[in-house]
Amino acid sequence: MKIKPQIDFSVVDEIIGRYENPSESLISLLQDIQEEYGYLPTDVMVRISEQAGIPLSRLMGVATFYSQFKLNAPGKYKVLVCMGTACHVNNGERVADAVAKTLGVKEGETTADGLFSWEEVACLGCCSLSPVMMINGQVYGKLDGKKVEQVINDIRKAELERAGQ
Amino acid sequence: MRFMIGYGSCGIAAGAEEVAKSVRERLSAEHSVTVDLVGCNGMCFAEPLMQVKDDEGNDYYYGRLTGEKAVKIVDAFLNGEIPEENKIEGDELKFLKGQTRIALRHCGIIDPESIDSYIEAGGYTAFDKILKMTPDEVIEQIKISGLRGRGGAGFPTWFKWEAARKENTEEKYIVCNADEGDPGAFMDRSVLEGDPHSVLEGMMVAGYAIGAKCGIIYVRAEYPLAVKRLTIAINQLREKGLLGKNIKGSDFEFDFKIMKGAGAFVCGEETALLASLGGDRGMPTPKPPFPAQKGFRKQPTNINNVETFANVPWIIENGGEAFAAMGTEDSKGTKVFALAGKVKYGGLVEVPMGMTIRQIVFDICGGIKNGKKIKGVQIGGPSGGCLPEELLDTPIDYKSIGATGAIMGSGGLVVMDEDTCxxxxxxxxMDFTSKESCGKCVPCRVGTTRMLEILNRIVKGEGREGDMELLQSLGSSIRDSALCGLGNSAPNPVLTTMRYFKDEYTAHIEEKCCPSFKCASLIKYEINPEKCTGCTLCGRKCPTKAITGSVKNPHVIDKDKCIACGECAASCRFGAIFKVSGEAVRYE
Incomplete structure (x- = not known):
């Protein structure tokens, strides 16, 4: 996945070409695009519309309907905070508060260094570990404010060290 | 000897990777033992898990493992000993022994990434059997079994199959609804991760019965491991020549497609799911036409849920009567529940229909955590309802649950104690359903928003006289006039809590008090000067600097600055900080 997209339309065209019927497979197609760019850049949406003959209005309608699709570039680390029932009962909102506090940005936003973005999501399905959050596919369970801070700061530290080398 | 390590996404999150690595390293030179990475056996409370089957066929269960602890257990077994440390026994083991497993029959036992493991356990014999039956005979067995849809609505499965079978077209589809979106339910994920072939086999049986050649699995994108294991399973079927044309020399043709959902709860609704499959916004359409007449690509389509399909091979193998022998008059077989919340042993539990909620919570799941008192259970997720302690003896069947105002739903069961408001x-x-409302029909789009606004002001201590009547009237209107099941059932949690926990609403609205000390706007923290030692810890923890005081002198909380986050009470080692709500007081 590229973090800063260099729009190369041949990649977009190749993805469109994977589908026999791009209109019917629109959701899978957009998922592939997002896998490539990390989000759905506007220029790419225009290109899909032109190449596949799908009205831009419909593309944007679908992109804004499903919570998975992002129209802005996310951070390198995507923090998903579970808002499921079990997490709620076990004080999940404090995890969200702690993430917001540690990152210093609101839900749906990306930190200035481009490292982190965070959002609240419906159940991650790990209810027995509640409250939980997921960072780039890895689940962190039985959290409290302190643990959240530690997990995020550890990642941040590792990134800074990597950048320093 | 066989070692089985629970390797579902919940187990992996709890540390099963390290356990598996350590055990495999230890056993790399031992040829007489096998180590299998299996799905989750449902004992979520004790993860990471390992099951040991000795050469005599006895099973031993171990939980809360680390790599080191697991290796110790392995060493002991190799020395002919049965270690006691980390062993799951007594009450904890009752969790497993009290169950009747059909949909979960292979979860935690077979290797979900191996088709041979599934076949060895009796897999695909149901498929062999139906190839010698007529489609009508297959549907007849499902009818005898009394199987009803496990996704929520509880519609008889045979009826849907028959409706699709009757349609006289060449092109038909089988769709597996794996868009498990109820917050608090995770049985579909567990089945897909632990036993994907049972779902595929169920779909193939359904395909044969209605005359479909294509099976589509619509699965949540949030379940990457489920998608991976389904993909592996489908590829294995293909390698074995069990997909495509003339399967096993018959006239039957079948193949699978996986489609990942993109995060919309409403897509669990059949017609919304179909819109999503066609690349559109997942918005429901009025029924009729039913999917069995006009579904995917406007062709007859049969949609069932994961758990429903997982039951099908068992029914075919054992006969419809065997399934119908379990359960109650109107609800046959078993149902899987996902137990979470304040319950002692949370996880996946499969029990015969007709068992009471109390039996599930207390006899199987060990009751309430930390010795607290149970207040009630939430059953059926955002479409379901909250039932009080007095109704815990309600048997689990569609009719009895429905009579309480809740629904069986997909089987989420969240247990609540006295701290839950x-x-x-x-x-x-309501926050969840209003966010997930697709916006197509007015009752749901506007109605849920208005209900949420009222509830928001009640929990903030700004509730007004007449709010409860307003909620009741809005709730009834939405229930009667919304377009789809999501809207119809959205008021259920509010209506049931108002019915069974009216006092709590009254306390919030009239006394501006939260009896459970949960609603932040209605509680304040105070410090008992006699207990406070002036250690200054709470002051340093307070995010809004609301706590002042000098070393070794009692501290004070500035109520105007306090946001009631509870950090101070959680950090106090002397129990000096207490909560006040209305006239009630509680120490942490």
């Missing part, structure tokens, strides 16, 4: 709970679910 029912108004906050209702607000939580």
């Amino acid at each position: 029912m108004v906050d709970m209702a607000r939580f679910f």
